[in-house]
Amino acid sequence: xxxxxxxxxxxxxxxxxxxxxxxxxxxxxxxxxxxxxxxxxxxxxxxxxxxxxxxxxxxxxxxxxxxxxxxxxxxxxxxxxxxxxxxxxxxxxxxxxxxxxxxxxxxxxxxxxxxxxxxxxxxxxxxxxxxxxxxxxxxxxxxxxxxxxxxxxxxxxxxxxxxxxxxxxxxxxxxxxxxxxxxxxxxxxx
Numbered sequence: 564x565x566x567x568x569x570x571x572x573x574x575x576x577x578x579x580x581x582x583x584x585x586x587x588x589x590x591x592x593x594x595x596x597x598x599x600x601x602x603x604x605x606x607x608x609x610x611x612x613x614x615x616x617x618x619x620x621x622x623x624x625x626x627x628x629x630x631x632x633x634x635x636x637x638x639x640x641x642x643x644x645x646x647x648x649x650x651x652x653x654x655x656x657x658x659x660x661x662x663x664x665x666x667x668x669x670x671x672x673x674x675x676x677x678x679x680x681x682x683x684x685x686x687x688x689x690x691x692x693x694x695x696x697x698x699x700x701x702x703x704x705x706x707x708x709x710x711x712x713x714x715x716x717x718x719x720x721x722x723x724x725x726x727x728x729x730x731x732x733x734x735x736x737x738x739x740x741x742x743x744x745x746x747x748x749x750x751x752x753x
Contacts, residue, residue: 639710646714674730
């Protein structure tokens with residue numbers, strides 16, 4: 564039998580510390596070593612570690628999914644705003660310029676969610692962020708597609724009322740398809 568002090572001396576062991584003294588004597592181990600030892604001693608502790616690890620991985624996956632959804636939306640938002648800047652902004656007055664980007668974002672919100680950002684905020688005063696922070700992956704995929712499609716429609720000079728109808732038709736059609744298929748694999752879920 565080898566003592567912890569001998570193990571540290573003879574094997575140049577790391578991760579263990581032996582402390583002698585009146586109030587703080589004992590053997591202290593790096594958390595990885597302590598977890599392994601506790602898992603060996605207690606099956607209940609080992610099961611606890613396994614369950615906690617699984618819970619953390621699920622939580623991490625949800626965070627990754629949310630981040631991925633938002634990044635996808637950001638990329639297409641740039642396409643959308645560039646189309647607005649190049650095709651709508653040059654035709655507007657100073658007063659109209661204040662609202663053009665919000666109006667176009669609300670066009671997409673109304674087409675997909677049936678409400679503007681202001682209406683959503685009024686209905687959800689305790690939530691932070693915006694409506695897109697609280698939607699399903701399928702809805703964010705559709706909004707990303709809608710931003711690209713709306714950019715094309717803007718470049719073609721299609722009036723806003725007609726774009727709203729086309730975008731709404733597109734949203735309903737794509738959501739119907741996406742809700743029938745499993746999209747979890749799109750973010751690496753299994």
